[in-house]
Amino acid sequence: MFALGQQLPAALLAKMLGLHVSVAVTWQRASSGDWMTYAAAVAARSATRAHPETDNSPDI
Secondary structure (H helix, E strand, O other): OHHHHHHOOHHHHHHHHOOOHHHHHHHHHHOOOOOHHHHHHHHHHHHHHHOOOOOOOOOO
C-alpha cells in the first residue's frame, strides 16, 4: 500500500483498490506520496506517442 500510495494519485488508488477516496488520501499522505511524478510519467508517455519518428524519405 505504501508503494502504491507513493506512486499513484489518491483517486486512482481508490478506484483500483475499491477504497473511499478519503482513505486513499490518508494512505497517500502516510506514505509521503507525490502523485505529480505519476502525472509527469503519463505526460511523457503521451508525448512520445504523439510524436512518432518522422519519415525521412524524400518527397516525390
